[in-house]
Amino acid sequence: MLMPMDGVRVVDLTRFTAGPFCTRILSDYGADVIKIEEPGAGDPARRMPPFHKDDPGLEKSGVFLFLNTNKRSVTLNLRTEDGKSILKELVKGADILVENFSPGVMDGLGLTYDVLSEINPKLVMTSISNFGQWGPYRDWQATDLTLYGMGGNMSGSGDPELEPLKTTGRMTSYHVGYASALATAIALVNADLSGEGELIDASAFEIMLQSIDSRMQRLLGFQYNDKVPERLGAAGQMGLGSGTLPCLDGHFMLTGGPVMFPNIARMIDAEYLLEMPEWNTVAARSRPEAAEEFEALLIPWTLERTKEQIQAKCMEFSVLGGPMNTIEDLVNDERFDERGYWQTIDHPETGPVKYPGYHFRFHTGDGEAMPERRPAPLLGQHTSEILIELGRTPEDISGLRAQGTI
Amino acid sequence: MTNGTTGTNGRKKLPLEGLRILDITVVWAGPYGTMHLADWGAEVIRIESTSHFATSSRGTMARPPKAMVALRAGGMGYPDDEPGERPWNRNAIFNTHARHKKSVTLDMTVPEGQEIFERLIKNSDGLIENNVAISMERLGVTWERLSEINPRLILIRQPAFGIEGPYKNYRTWGNHMEALAGHPLLRTYPNEDPARGPSGVPSDAAGGIGGALAFLMGLRYRNKTGKGVMIEAPTAENFIPLMGEFVMDYTMNGRVHTQLGNQHPYFAPHQAYRCKDAEGAVPGETERWVTIVCRSDAEFQALCGIMEAPGLALDARFSGALERWKHRSELDALVSQWTSDKDPSDLAHRLQDAGIAAGMIMNERDVLNDPHVKERGFFQEVTHPEAGTHQNPTYGVKLSKTPNEIRRHAVLLGQDNEYVYKEVAGHSDDEYKHFVETGMAGMDYAENVS
Numbered sequence: 001m002l003m004p005m006d007g008v009r010v011v012d013l014t015r016f017t018a019g020p021f022c023t024r025i026l027s028d029y030g031a032d033v034i035k036i037e038e039p040g041a042g043d044p045a046r047r048m049p050p051f052h053k054d055d056p057g058l059e060k061s062g063v064f065l066f067l068n069t070n071k072r073s074v075t076l077n078l079r080t081e082d083g084k085s086i087l088k089e090l091v092k093g094a095d096i097l098v099e100n101f102s103p104g105v106m107d108g109l110g111l112t113y114d115v116l117s118e119i120n121p122k123l124v125m126t127s128i129s130n131f132g133q134w135g136p137y138r139d140w141q142a143t144d145l146t147l148y149g150m151g152g153n154m155s156g157s158g159d160p161e162l163e164p165l166k167t168t169g170r171m172t173s174y175h176v177g178y179a180s181a182l183a184t185a186i187a188l189v190n191a192d193l194s195g196e197g198e199l200i201d202a203s204a205f206e207i208m209l210q211s212i213d214s215r216m217q218r219l220l221g222f223q224y225n226d227k228v229p230e231r232l233g234a235a236g237q238m239g240l241g242s243g244t245l246p247c248l249d250g251h252f253m254l255t256g257g258p259v260m261f262p263n264i265a266r267m268i269d270a271e272y273l274l275e276m277p278e279w280n281t282v283a284a285r286s287r288p289e290a291a292e293e294f295e296a297l298l299i300p301w302t303l304e305r306t307k308e309q310i311q312a313k314c315m316e317f318s319v320l321g322g323p324m325n326t327i328e329d330l331v332n333d334e335r336f337d338e339r340g341y342w343q344t345i346d347h348p349e350t351g352p353v354k355y356p357g358y359h360f361r362f363h364t365g366d367g368e369a370m371p372e373r374r375p376a377p378l379l380g381q382h383t384s385e386i387l388i389e390l391g392r393t394p395e396d397i398s399g400l401r402a403q404g405t406i
Numbered sequence: 407m408t409n410g411t412t413g414t415n416g417r418k419k420l421p422l423e424g425l426r427i428l429d430i431t432v433v434w435a436g437p438y439g440t441m442h443l444a445d446w447g448a449e450v451i452r453i454e455s456t457s458h459f460a461t462s463s464r465g466t467m468a469r470p471p472k473a474m475v476a477l478r479a480g481g482m483g484y485p486d487d488e489p490g491e492r493p494w495n496r497n498a499i500f501n502t503h504a505r506h507k508k509s510v511t512l513d514m515t516v517p518e519g520q521e522i523f524e525r526l527i528k529n530s531d532g533l534i535e536n537n538v539a540i541s542m543e544r545l546g547v548t549w550e551r552l553s554e555i556n557p558r559l560i561l562i563r564q565p566a567f568g569i570e571g572p573y574k575n576y577r578t579w580g581n582h583m584e585a586l587a588g589h590p591l592l593r594t595y596p597n598e599d600p601a602r603g604p605s606g607v608p609s610d611a612a613g614g615i616g617g618a619l620a621f622l623m624g625l626r627y628r629n630k631t632g633k634g635v636m637i638e639a640p641t642a643e644n645f646i647p648l649m650g651e652f653v654m655d656y657t658m659n660g661r662v663h664t665q666l667g668n669q670h671p672y673f674a675p676h677q678a679y680r681c682k683d684a685e686g687a688v689p690g691e692t693e694r695w696v697t698i699v700c701r702s703d704a705e706f707q708a709l710c711g712i713m714e715a716p717g718l719a720l721d722a723r724f725s726g727a728l729e730r731w732k733h734r735s736e737l738d739a740l741v742s743q744w745t746s747d748k749d750p751s752d753l754a755h756r757l758q759d760a761g762i763a764a765g766m767i768m769n770e771r772d773v774l775n776d777p778h779v780k781e782r783g784f785f786q787e788v789t790h791p792e793a794g795t796h797q798n799p800t801y802g803v804k805l806s807k808t809p810n811e812i813r814r815h816a817v818l819l820g821q822d823n824e825y826v827y828k829e830v831a832g833h834s835d836d837e838y839k840h841f842v843e844t845g846m847a848g849m850d851y852a853e854n855v856s
Contacts, residue, residue: 004626029623049671050655062654066647113806132804137778141763145668145676149697154678155769157604159595163678164695164767166668167608168593174648175608178615183803185622186446190421190808199806206784209773210802211611214434214502219785221498222770223796224485229770230690234601244590244601251600253585258474259466282856286473311586315576322582324600327652328662330588339571341643354657356647360562360620360639362627363549 001368003030008188011090011097012036012071013078015043017170018204019100019128020067021177022184026096027070028358028373034090034386035068035377039075039404042379043068052350058379059349063170065376066355069345073377074386075406078109082405089390091116091123095191096184100128103138113199123197124187128180132203142204144172151208153215159233167212175212176204240291241265244324247302251324252310254302256294258285260320267317268301347375380406420447421808426830427532427621428453429507430547433462433579434607435641436536436564437503438614443534443621444506445801446808451508451530451826453523454819456848458515459855462579464494464819468851485793492850495792495818504816505788505798510826511819513846514545522841525831527555532621536564536613536641540575549636559634560624564617568640580607583642592652595667609645616644672727674734675700675709678767679745681753695767696750698741698757706730708760713744790815820849 008031012023020035020043027033037043045064052060077083091097097116099106106112106127113125130147131137140146148154148166158165166172180202191197210216222228234243241256241264256264259282265273273279273294278287302310307323314321323329331354336342341357361370383406387397400406425448429440444450454460459468467474470489484496494500510526513519523546527533533552535542542548542563552559566583567573584590584607594603620637627635646653655661670676681694700706703726710719718724718740723733730737745753750766757764766772773779774797782804785797793816801810827838827847841847 002627002630004623004630006630025619048651050651050659050661052658054659062658063651066650066654131778132782135778135782137758140758140765141761142765143670143673143676143699143701143763145670145678145697145699146763146765149678149695149767150765151768151773153606154697155695155767155772157606159598159602162595162598162602163668163680165593165595165604166678167606168589168666169649169651171608171648174650175612175615178612178619178648179802182442182615182619182622183805185619186421186442187805187808189446189622189625190805193419193421196807198808201804201806203782203803205778206782206804207802209779209784210799211438211615212608213606214438214499214611216799217434217499217502219770219773219799220502220796221483223774224498224793225483225487227483228691231604233604234599244585244603244605246601251591253582253590253605255579255582257466259461282467283471283473286471311576318577320577320579320582322578322585324585324591325588326591326662326664327588327649327656330586330646331653331656333586335567335572336643339568339643341646350658353654356650356653357643359616359644359647360623360637361643362624363636363638364627365549365553365633365635 001362001364001370003371005030008032008096009094010034011087011094013097013099013101014128015100016045017063017067017173018176018180019098020045021174022126022128022180023071023098024067024069025178025181025359026184031096033071034382035071035073036076036078036087037073037379039077039380039406042075046379052353057349059347065347065350065353068376069355069373071377072382072386073380074383075380077405078111080403080405082400082403084110086387086390086405087111088116088119092119094120094123095188096124096126098126098128098180098184103129103133117197121196122191124184124191124200125197126180126184126187126200126202128176128202129204131205133201137205144170147204147208148172148212151205151215153213153218153229156218156229156231157213158231160231161233164231172204172208172212176202176207179207179211240285241294241298242291245299245302247310248304248306250307252302252307253322253324255320258282261285263317264319267313267319268298270297343373345373345375348378422446422448425449425532425625426451426530427534428526428530430533430535430537432460432537434499434503434610435580435613436534436617437463438611439564439617439621440507440534441503441505442614442618449508450506451510451526451822451830452504452817453514453526454509454511455513456511456820456845456850457513457852457855459851464500465497468494468855490792492792492819494851501790501793501816502799505812506814507817508822508826509817509820510823511846511848519846520546522827522831524555526826527552527559529830530556530559532560532562532624534562534564534617534621536617538565538575538577539569553634553636557634558628558632560621560628561634561636562617562620562624562639563636564613564639564641566641568643569638580610580613580641581605584609584645587642587646587649588652589649591664592649592666594665596665596669598665600665608648609641612648613639613641613644616641669734670699672731673699673701674730675737675741677738677741679738679742681745681750682747691769691771694750696745696753697765697767699763700730701763703727705762709757709762712756712760715744786812788812788815792818818849819851820847823847
C-alpha cells in the first residue's frame with residue numbers, strides 16, 4: 001500500500017536504543033531512513049546482547065536487529081572533511097535528521113542546526129539527549145535506571161519493604177524514542193505547511209516527567225491533596241476484588257472495585273452478596289473491611305482455576321483481569337497469530353526470526369496490506385548505493401574507501 | 407478556531423490548527439493521545455453525555471461517596487480530598503490530560519443524539535476512541551457507517567486487543583493487558599512473590615503516543631490520496647515492541663526471562679540504594695534513594711575512589727564486568743552500606759562529577775523543586791475555575807519555533823456546547839435551546855447518574 005511517509009527521507013545519526021527506536025517508527029510507516037554508522041565499528045547496539053544463538057557478532061544482536069528494520073546503512077567518518085561534506089549532501093535532500101549524541105558533539109563536528117538549516121531550511125532536526133541540550137544536568141550521564149528514577153514513577157513503584165523498581169529492560173529508552181518520533185512527525189507537519197523546519201530538543205528526563213507511567217498526572221495530582229504517591233506493593237493493588245492473585249498455574253491480575261463489583265461477584269457465583277446491605281451499594285462496598293471479606297471468597301475460587309480458565313470467565317462476565325504471562329506465553333498465544341501480528345523477517349546472518357509487529361495498522365478499505373519489513377542492514381550494506389544516488393562514481397567511492405572515510 | 411493564533415517564539419500558528427478531532431476516549435491511553443493533538447493545535451472535541459458517566463474518565467464516578475475519595479492514593483484524587491459540587495470538573499487525572507480540549511454533551515444512545523453525532527462526523531477530520539469494540543459498535547461507531555458520512559474521516563480505534571480477532575471484546579485496563587503481554591512478571595522482584603511488584607502502566611502513555619502518531623500518519627495518507635482511512639492501534643500490539651529484546655531473545659534463543667527487578671543483563675552495580683532518611687519530612691516522604699550504575703571498569707574504579715574503598719577496587723570478586731555481575735548481590739550490599747548515611751542529591755552530584763550515571767529517585771515534590779526542571783520551565787501555573795491554581799506539567803519536548811505553553815485549562819463538562827451545537831453541528835438558536843431544555847446539552851450529569 002501507499003505508505004504515509006513514502007518520499008520522506010531521514011538522515012539517521014542515532015546509536016544505541018532511544019534514537020534508533022525513533023527512526024524505526026518513521027521507517028515503519030514508509031520513510032527512507034539512512035543510518036550513518038562509524039566505519040568498522042558501527043552502531044554500538046550491534047554489540048549488545050542477546051545475540052542470535054548466543055553467538056556474538058556485529059550482525060547478530062537481537063537489540064540491533066529489532067531496532068533497525070527497514071533502514072539503509074552507510075558508513076561515514078564524520079571526523080573527516082569528506083565525511084562531513086557527504087553528510088551535508090544527504091541533509092540537502094532530506095526532510096529529517098535525528099541524532100542522539102551527547103549535547104555538544106554535533107557542535108564540535110560543526111554540524112549545528114544553524115549550519116544544517118542553512119543547507120536545508122525545511123530540515124526538521126531532532127536532538128535526543130538524556131537531560132536536554134541545556135540546563136544544569138546537561139552533561140550528566142544516564143541509563144534507563146537513572147532516568148526512570150529521576151523522571152519516572154520509580155519512587156512510587158514497588159513494595160514498601162523492598163527497593164523501588166524500574167520499568168523492565170530498555171522500556172524507558174524505547175518510550176523516549178517513541179515520543180521523539182511523535183514530536184518529529186508534528187514538526188514535519190509544520191515544515192510542510194510553512195516551508196520552514198525547526199529544532200526539537202527531546203530530553204529523555206522530561207519525556208519521563210510527562211509521559212511514562214503517566215507521571216504528569218501524579219505531578220499535578222499530588223498538588224491537589226498534597227499526597228505524594230507511595231510504594232504500595234501488593235497491598236496497593238488489593239482493593240475490593242483486586243490484586244495479583246495466586247491461581248492453579250501461576251498468578252492472575254484482577255481489578256474489581258466498589259463500582260464494578262457486581263460483575264466480579266457474579267463471576268465467582270457470589271451474586272447473593274448483591275442482596276445484602278453490606279454489599280448492595282457503592283458506599284457499603286467502600287467499607288475498609290470489604291476487600292478482606294471478599295478475598296476470603298475470591299482466592300479459593302482462583303486457586304481452583306488456571307490462568308486460561310479465569311481469563312475466559314473475565315471475558316464472559318466483563319471483569320477486568322489478565323493472566324501474569326511470560327514472554328513465552330505471549331509469543332505462543334495463538335490469538336495474536338490470528339490477527340497476523342507477528343512478523344517473520346529473514347536476515348542473511350540469522351535466517352527467519354519472529355519479530356514484534358506494527359504498532360498500528362492501516363485499513364485502507366481497498367484490501368491493501370501493510371508491507372513486510374526489510375531486515376536490519378548489514379554494516380555499510382548501502383554505502384555504495386547511496387553514494388551513487390549522490391552522483392559519486394565508482395572511482396570516487398574506491399578513493400573514499402581507501403582513505404577510511406567510508 | 408481562535409486558540410493559539412499567537413505564539414511567543416515566532417510561529418503564528420500551531421501545526422495542527424484547523425483540524426477538528428472528535429474524542430470518545432477513556433482512562434489514560436486514549437485521552438493522553440488526544441492531549442498531544444490538542445497541545446499542538448488541533449480542535450479536539452470530547453463527546454460526553456449528561457445521562458451516562460463513562461467510568462474512568464472524569465473520575466470513577468460522577469458523584470463519588472466521600473468514603474471512596476478517602477481511599478484514593480496520592481496523585482489520583484480531588485483538590486483537598488473534596489469532590490465538591492461538580493466532582494467531574496475536579497478530578498486530577500482528567501484535569502491533567504484535558505487541557506486545550508473542548509467538551510460537548512450529547513447522548514449517543516438516543517436517535518436525536520445520533521443525528522447530532524452524524525453532523526459532527528460530517529464536519530470533522532478525525533475520530534479517536536479507545537473502547538472495547540462491542541461498546542463502539544453498539545453506538546454505531548464503525549468504519550462502514552462513518553466513512554459513508556465522511557469519506558475523508560481519519561478514524562483511530564484503540565481497544566486493547568483490536569477490533570477483530572478472538573480478543574476483540576476482551577475488556578481490560580492497561581495493567582491487565584500488560585500482564586497478558588508479560589510485563590509485570592518481567593518487571594517484578596527476583597526471588598519474591600510476583601504479587602509484590604508494581605502495577606504501573608507504561609502501556610497507557612505509549613498507547614497515547616501511538617494514537618496521536620497514528621492520526622498524523624492517517625493525515626499524511628489522506629493528503630496523498632484524498633481518502634480517509636481507519637487505523638487500528640490496539641494498545642497491546644503497540645506495547646509489545648517496548649519489550650523488543652525479550653521477544654527477540656525468546657524467538658532467537660528460546661530464552662525466557664522473568665522477575666528481573668532492577669538487575670541489568672550485564673552491568674553491576676545497577677541498583678537503587680537506600681540513603682539517609684529525610685529529616686522533618688511528612689510521613690511517606692522520609693525514605694531517600696539513589697540509583698548508581700557502573701558501565702565500565704573505569705567507572706567502577708571511580709566509584710571505589712569516591713567510596714574511599716581501595717580494597718574494593720582490588721577485590722577479585724569485582725575485577726571486571728563479568729565478576730562484578732556474578733557477585734552483584736555482595737557488591738550491592740557494600741554500596742548500600744556506604745550510601746545509607748548519605749544524602750542522595752549530594753551523592754548524585756559527586757558521582758556525576760566523576761562521570762558515573764547516578765541520580766536521586768525523585769518523588770513528585772522533589773521534581774517540583776528540582777533546579778534543572780525549574781530552569782527548563784517544565785511547569786506552568788494554570789488556574790482552573792473549579793479546581794484552583796496549580797503548577798501544570800507542560801511538554802516532554804521543546805520545539806524551537808512552535809509555542810510550548812498551556813493556553814487553556816482542562817475543559818469543564820459541556821463547556822463548549824453552544825459552540826459545538828451551533829458552529830460545528832449547524833443547529834439554530836432555537837434548536838440549541840431545545841437541547842438545553844431537554845438536558846442533552848448541559849454542564850451537569852443528570853441527578854440519577856452516579
